[in-house]
Amino acid sequence: MSFDSFSDFLAMGGHGLYVWLSYAIALFVIVINLVSPVLRKKQLVSELVRRLRREKNAS
Amino acid sequence: MSEMLTNEPVQSSEQTMRGLFLAVLKRDLLLSYRRRSDLVNPLIFFLMVATLFPLGVSPEPDFLAQLAPGVVWVAALLSTLLSMDSVFRSDFEDGTLEQTLLSPQPLFVVVLGKVIAHWMLTGLPLALLAPVLGIMLFLPDGGMGGLMISLLLGTPTLSLVGAIGAALTVGLRKGGVLISLLVLPLYIPVLIFGTSAVQAAVTGLPLGGYLALLGAMLALGIVMAPLAIGAALRISVSG
Amino acid sequence: MSEMLTNEPVQSSEQTMRGLFLAVLKRDLLLSYRRRSDLVNPLIFFLMVATLFPLGVSPEPDFLAQLAPGVVWVAALLSTLLSMDSVFRSDFEDGTLEQTLLSPQPLFVVVLGKVIAHWMLTGLPLALLAPVLGIMLFLPDGGMGGLMISLLLGTPTLSLVGAIGAALTVGLRKGGVLISLLVLPLYIPVLIFGTSAVQAAVTGLPLGGYLALLGAMLALGIVMAPLAIGAALRISVSG
Amino acid sequence: MPRWFYQLASPRWSYEIMGKLLPWFAIVTAALLVSGIVWALAFAPSDYQQGNSFRIIYIHVPSAILAQSCYMLMAIAGAIGLIWKMKVADMVAKSSAPIGATMALLALVTGAIWGKPTWGSWWVWDARLTSMLILLFLYLGVIALNSAIESEATAAQATAVLALVGLVNIPIIKYSVEWWNTLHQPATFTLTERPAMPAEMWVPLLVMVIGFYCFFAVSLMLRTRNEILHRERRARWVRELIEKQ
Amino acid sequence: MSEPLLNVKQLFCERDDRILFEDLNFVVTQGEVVQIEGQNGSGKTTLLRILGGLSRNFEGDIYWKGEPIDDVADDFRRSLLYFGHQPGVKAILTPEENLNWYAAMHPAIVHEQIFDALEQVGLKGYEDVPCHMLSAGQNRRVSLARLYLSHAPLWILDEPFTAIDKRGVAAKEALIARHAERGGSVILTTHHELKMGDRVRRINLDELAGTS
Amino acid sequence: MSEPLLNVKQLFCERDDRILFEDLNFVVTQGEVVQIEGQNGSGKTTLLRILGGLSRNFEGDIYWKGEPIDDVADDFRRSLLYFGHQPGVKAILTPEENLNWYAAMHPAIVHEQIFDALEQVGLKGYEDVPCHMLSAGQNRRVSLARLYLSHAPLWILDEPFTAIDKRGVAAKEALIARHAERGGSVILTTHHELKMGDRVRRINLDELAGTS
């Protein structure tokens, strides 16, 4: 552990804003990149289900 | 004949005018939304022109800071100019412009709606994006406000004036570059007052005078340009 | 069936290839000659960009002299870019492109002919006109030669690379601005070497190295680009 | 061509194999990223010159590296799709573009944030920075072209051509930019020299780099599977799959 | 005879040094269908564009309900439905959006009828498909749907049946006949054989110019 | 039966989630005229573009003289005359220049025949007028002049009679019949009633897709 206290950890030697901002943005980007395909898949499947049902009804 | 005349003179009150204006605005925004890439492209062009300068001229911050107001304004001007040609062209080519001219609605309103839609899709985002360019070109922080305000006031004028050129050249097989020729000279006053405003802001001088001039040009443009555009369209189509 | 087969495999010897190439070149030059305004317009655009800078940035000779190589090159680049969209578009819209793709002639040659015609109508006159711009921007006399040679070597590459972008976007309803997005990043090396050559010439340094690099890029472009353009055209039309 | 190559060409087989691989990659990604981030933020020593702002390197460098390799992958997959008409390769190419673009953006943004305390300005026209910016533009071009063309097959082919042209150009761009910068500007800030880092510093960096690669694999597989489902929506196996759910 | 809607007097037009028609006089009254005939290049489109007010390259006088047409341009535009060579359909909009736009331009049209009209021209199910994804004939049909929406008394139609299949042509002919019965007037050109019998009055531009 | 020129097997095409045709099989032999029929939007143009090699959005196999069409693309292109919805006429060139260009693209064509061909399509006297100053029908005629120039055995014609007047249509029908007699093959679509009797074989896309 290279920090003495938690507040030191947050302050990052005066560069807290920069470091935390970077990590927050990175996390955001990573999460977006994982969540958006998952959501897209949900949407795709429900579209396909709806279409199958429609075609079954039609025939 | 009684059935026919549902097409009676509708009172063109202020309300129907507003409805028409909104319909035009909505349609043009929708059109751009459909070809989504058109929405972001002027912006990206704007960004890229700003990148070309450090690459082509010099990457030194001090030198770039001096250049910045001019380059941002020239980039805004060029990217408005480039998007101008398409304002009426596609309508002309597929015959919708013909239909617009044949309609009983006041052309003034239709044209104004189209131009404002164009501005909302080019000038407005350019003005909002300008600070990013400012940073890339090391514009001093004090100049940012002036840059944005001058762009907000100046770009609608660019759209209005550019649309006159677009209307005049729409009937020609290739208007693309001719339009720049017609329109650039008219853009020069806007460019001069715009950059002067930014430079004033950077050096801390009052910039109210320049902004007032930009505002006056805008007011003049809003009143006069739609008439000129309408007339130009009728001429172009009848050729 | 005997009568039908006059359409036999014509030996595509070097001579017929040259004939085809010349036919393409001639037709495209003729097309531009017909719509005469297209001939002068890129030039005028080029001139006007160069005028905007003294107006927008600063009229001081020393400052402008520093700017000059970059501005001239950026102006050349932009005016090539702007004229790029139309290289294949009108052929696409009236169906002649379809006919070209359906013909038994080698696409490589046709495409190369079109690109070279385009260069003869934009890059070449730009290079010849560049000294005028140099004078307007107070470029030291020593730089003129470098400016012209670098433009002569660099602009054909711009035409070749730009044509790839044009071919990729020709099937889209609105390629106009998308093409800049695709092509501008690829233009950057040319811009860098071109301006460096001019700057070297101004300061009296040897510029052979830069010119060799520009030449190498051109050689690469002439060999590779027509293939990419042909493939892109087939893809765009089949969509 | 080996057999697996042809199997890969089958969307169904790819879909299933990716489904099997995904959980494992997800676990590894989570483990690497979590441990890497904690290590980076809390345990790695601070730099004697830059202090704690140095910790930004642990996301800046992985994202920069990933942005570059992702472009390679995209171009190669595009070429395979173009030459062997392999649909799955097209889909991989299409799926990697947005990931690469966000990574390039992340590298730029973290670099900019890092630049403020270190250099005192958000941006300088340095070779590395400039070529990363151009890479971002290349990605944006690919994405814009792909979304502008309606027919999926056509879009895939067109973007493959563009990506390949870009690939040829990347070395040229990189070289020219690097070389341009050294001419104009004396090297005020060099990014090229790797600081002689102690192991406590570079081991977590390695963990993060591998973690980012795994994250890339996960995201890519998720996206590619979606793409497969969408493009194969008429195929019988997709119908059966949907009916089972 | 009923009130003359359009009165054309001594119309003269030359294009490219060739006289297309001169001393052309005719009257269009309510309930009439007038077909302009002539071979390719005889000047049909040119005439229709002049009548619609789109082209001014002519000499002579045109009267709308007895007034010179320039004096009553607004009233005339309100009473006109013009269908040109170009269908006036935006490729990236859907059929529904295209007609919405048309309705905004012609305030007398009721929005609710748009779906009806699209069904009438056989585009049910295509309301939401961008027009560039429709076939040539379907695109023209989008534009023809305006005929079902319009209450304008005068229709000017330039080759309305281009690219339309046989069933579609029959439906459109019936529609034109109905419009005439209700007291409207139609001026049209077409190279199809119209199956409308006596109702149609023909004006042949070939005979006039003596080109054939 | 003579040698099959074009052999289409199990062609499948869907557009926008709608199957246009599936399991489409047919053979075109020498001397045959095949008319693709179907209502608007049934997929005629799509089919012709696939046959001509312009579109790749399909599944199935097409053979040219027994070989897969991709393997003999060059030979096929030499043997094909394709006439699409767009006439392929440059508006700022004159008819003569347009045909010169076509001849450069198809080296088997002799330049001397161009004036002849223009006369045949009734454009004598218009050789030097830029095409944008010609009427719609005259523009199509410029493109149709290629039929008089071509020696290609296979013609693919998408609505060749659009905007052509009656006399022109009759001449073109005769030309098509002549081409078939000489051993050529023609695949065409048109909404006109062809007056060619038994010679024409019909393929109806409506029945195939069951849309009508």
Ligand code: HEM
């Ligand atoms: C917007 C700004 C920046 C961009 C676009 C950027 C871009 C890059 C790129 C492309 C790499 C190469 C990764 C690789 O392939 O190994 C890199 C590495 C690196 N960057 Fe940055 N950078 C930026 C700002 C900074 C700043 C401000 C610093 C610190 C002062 C920095 C320090 C480093 C270090 C130490 C490396 C690792 C060097 C190596 O592995 O070769 N960067 N950066």
Ligand SMILES: Nc1ncnc2c1ncn2[C@@H]1O[C@H](COP(=O)(O)OP(=O)(O)OP(=O)(O)O)[C@@H](O)[C@H]1O
């Ligand atoms: N670019 C496209 N993208 C998606 N779908 C399309 C596209 N072009 C056409 N279609 C669809 O394919 C179908 C067939 O179109 P096609 O042009 O082949 O019809 P067609 O038989 O030639 O009709 P017409 O008689 O009107 O010319 C249409 O219903 C249309 O919905």
Ligand SMILES: Nc1ncnc2c1ncn2[C@@H]1O[C@H](COP(=O)(O)OP(=O)(O)OP(=O)(O)O)[C@@H](O)[C@H]1O
């Ligand atoms: N823009 C123009 N400029 C000069 N002359 C023109 C122009 N457009 C048409 N013409 C000439 O006018 C004549 C009539 O053209 P128009 O389009 O009216 O013919 P049309 O009767 O509609 O023929 P079609 O049956 O082919 O549609 C043509 O012979 C043409 O030469």
Ligand SMILES: [Mg+2]
């Ligand atoms: Mg006509």
Ligand SMILES: [Mg+2]
């Ligand atoms: Mg069709």
